[in-house]
Amino acid sequence: MHHDISEQEWLDYVSGVLAPARAAFIRSHAATCVKCARTLGSFAEWHDLMMQEGSRLRSALELPSDEMESFIADSVEAICAGERPGSRSWSWSVAEGLFFMRVLMEPICGAGTARASIKLAVERSTTRSEGGLCRRNWQLFVANLSEVVASICGLAAGSLVKHAGASLAIAGA
Numbered sequence: 001m002h003h004d005i006s007e008q009e010w011l012d013y014v015s016g017v018l019a020p021a022r023a024a025f026i027r028s029h030a031a032t033c034v035k036c037a038r039t040l041g042s043f044a045e046w047h048d049l050m051m052q053e054g055s056r057l058r059s060a061l062e063l064p065s066d067e068m069e070s071f072i073a074d075s076v077e078a079i080c081a082g083e084r085p086g087s088r089s090w091s092w093s094v095a096e097g098l099f100f101m102r103v104l105m106e107p108i109c110g111a112g113t114a115r116a117s118i119k120l121a122v123e124r125s126t127t128r129s130e131g132g133l134c135r136r137n138w139q140l141f142v143a144n145l146s147e148v149v150a151s152i153c154g155l156a157a158g159s160l161v162k163h164a165g166a167s168l169a170i171a172g173a
Contacts, residue, residue, distance in 0.1 A: 003029060003033060003035075003036055005026060005029070005036065005039075007093065007095050007096070008095050009022065009026065010026075010039060010040070010043045011043065011095060011096070011099040013026050013040070013043070014040070014043045014044050014046075014047040015047065015099070015102070015103065026040070047103060050100060050103040050104055051103055051106070051107060053104065055107040091169045091170065091171030092168045092169060092170055092171065093170075093171055094133050094134060094135075094138075094170060097138065097165070097168050097170050098118060098133070100164070100168065101114075101118060101145065101161065101164065101165055102114045102115065102118055104160070104161075104164055105117065105118075105149065105153075105157070105161065108153055108157045108160070109149065109152060109153040109157060113152060113153065117145060117148045117149055117152065118145060120144075120148055121141050121144040121145035121148055122141060124144040125137050125140045125141040125144050126141070134170070135170040135171065138165070138168070138170045139165075139166065141165070142161070142162060142165030142166055143162070145161050145165060146158045146159070146161045146162035146165070149161045
């Protein structure tokens with residue numbers, strides 16, 4: 001966190017889900033602070049990359065399953081190779097991982113379904129709060145999310161979620 005803006009707030013801002021008053025603060029602050037303008041630009045680029053890959057995957061959902069597996073692997077590799085804003089190591093924070101999964105799912109399932117699916121998977125994997133999600137239960141979360149998404153959005157979408165989520169090295173205890 002710098003200048004009283006948390007990582008989660010940056011992620012929510014570029015996703016358009018941050019409360020209007022806080023979004024206005026970030027917008028006006030980034031207009032006058034070079035460091036925060038760079039941070040905002042980095043988060044926006046990362047968000048756009050994931051949206052592009054999600055859209056590309058959405059258009060490929062009709063591929064035969066052997067081609068789909070290769071396509072998913074290539075897309076996940078492209079996304080993971082992109083430099084995340086503020087990344088200090090190869091590990092992803094839980095907030096980054098959740099953001100990644102949501103933004104990747106939105107073009108496939110829709111924003112509301114993506115958020116609801118993540119919320120349900122978190123509840124099934126933890127003590128019912130995102131704060132309980134950590135490296136220890138990340139794979140359980142991914143399995144639950146994959147199952148939910150497969151039942152709502154189809155097997156190819158569930159496979160994408162499974163592969164993408166499993167590819168992330170989540171930091172923390």
